[in-house]
Amino acid sequence: MKNKNQHQPEHQFNQSIKRTSLFLDAVRRLRKNKMAVAGFIIVVIYAVISLSAPLLPIHSYKFQILDHRFLPPSIKSAGKILLERERARLLTQAKNAGRDTLLPDELEKLETYEQKLRSDTTIKDGKPIRTFGRIYLLGTDSLGRDLLARIIYGGQVSIAIGLIGSITSILIGTCIGAIAGYMGGKTDYLITRFIDIMYSLPYMMLVIILMALFGRGILNLFFALAFVSWLTVARVVRGQIISLKNSEFIEAARSIGAGNLRIVFKHLVPNTLGIIVVFTTLTIPNFIMMEAFLSFLGLGVQAPFATWGSLIQESVDGMDLFPWRLFFPAITMVLFLFAMNFFGDGLRDALDPQLKNKL
């Protein structure tokens, strides 16, 4: 084969074109975009961590040890930190009294304190466990719960809200947008007018009212967020459908007797899938932000659950003394938002290069 190729002149019949599809093309463009790839990797890491949270060697997110409140982030065990704290306290006391070293009875006090710490137990799942050796990598919160566990489990809830919320809103938005675009006429007019009016309302205000009045369950949260966030999707899908509905393949479908529903959901909606996928990735961070916004006002999920937003909200009081409670959830959340946004932007540019730079 090789030899044959070398001897033959090049002409149009022995050239082969590498097969490509819209999808492969998009993947190739996406892989060139370094920020998008980095974003994708970070998102995958987050997803793996939150999915495998029960398997990770971390503490429970709701288990409290009141003696371990407000411990700073450290690789040392909680008992050691408490012991050092006590020693430092006694030393300052001694310094104030004009001494450089501890008195024997103070040393003895320290000894008994250590004994007590080492023998301290607490009941967990019906079994007593020792509290001395517990390590809190990211410190603890105001009730002595492990911050690392709370951030990971909070991330689970936050990401779940982002995912489920955007999927719900995209389902609603796609259906309504498709109906408006396909039916046209009065239906279209009514739906667009409704969307316009809803758009002019500050929808977060509406969500605040709904959450405050109807109670603060996770279900209500989904309902309230999905209720207001399908508008953009509906608009975009409507536009797409209008531009597609007079094309030949729809006419063909109609000529072989396909019904309206079939045309909309089997032929039109799949053709808008690209933009829908992009929208989903871009709405997930939005949902996480909206949930965090509500949590920050005290309207998010309720204890013992946590989300990144509620962790940030809890940390604002007393952040002068315990700043790590603010930093870690904030960094975790912002990193995820960044990753998601870069990935979403990259995906948009990859699927539809014409949209690039158009925000």
Add this chain to the structure above:
Amino acid sequence: MTKYIIRRLIGLIPTMFIIITISFFIIRIAPGGPFDKDKRYPPEIIKNMEKKYHYDEPILIQYARYMLDILKGDLGLSSAYPDHDVNYFVSRSLPKSVFIGIIALCIAVISGIGVSIISAAKQNSWIDYTAMSVAVFGITIPLFVVGPLLMYICAIRLHWLPTSGWIDGKYGWVTLIMPVITLSLPYFAYIARLSRASILEILRSDYIRTARAKGLSEPVILFKHVLKGSLLPVVSYLGPAMAGIVTGSVVVEKIFRIPGIGHFFVQAAFNRDYFLLMGTVIVYAVILLMANFIVDILYGFLDPRISYK
């Protein structure tokens, strides 16, 4: 033109009416009432209080009464703070929120456009990259992260600024710095990106090439021809930006403990303080409708292709 403005203003009335009606009924059909508290009053007292606020009447009569009161300019009584009526709270808190909001919006627009001009003029230089990285940060990081972080760094660690307070307090005007920065950052960032993109697009257009060919100097082209055209997307973004600032002010007021209207809005929603909640909703609706109205008018001034009929 005047005719158009008047007609638009009249057109706002039905929208306002719909907003008030919808929010009135949403608020009323929610379970619970203003007197459901941990510490319950005896039933006789609740009866008397319900009588005072007319909660015992059928809801349609209450609705009619409320609409009439609004026409008279009376927003009703607050049930959680019985010493004052809603007008008192609104008149006390609204100026503070409006003040901060307008300053934040102005700063966002002016600095956003300024940065975008520099970025676009020096495209792909380090200034451009820095500005656009800051913009990406500003868009992505939520207000309630920026606010506390700013407070931690500038107030608690460096002691440059007071943590909270208001102009009439002992710290004076510096108390405004952090709330305004927090509130304007995302809109500054968005406007900078939007305006940069549109400037770059216009710079490549034919009429700019013509202007260059005529021998106009670069600053004249940039400021006289490019800028005006590039303002259009920014102006159309002002409506959503205003809505965002109104929403964001709720959080900023909470972080920096400013007794603005956002504070009363959230409090009223929590307390089921019907009239106070309705009052704040009406105020917000008026602000946003007016903002959209002004944006529409501005748009006409900037874009000669739009005519008012």
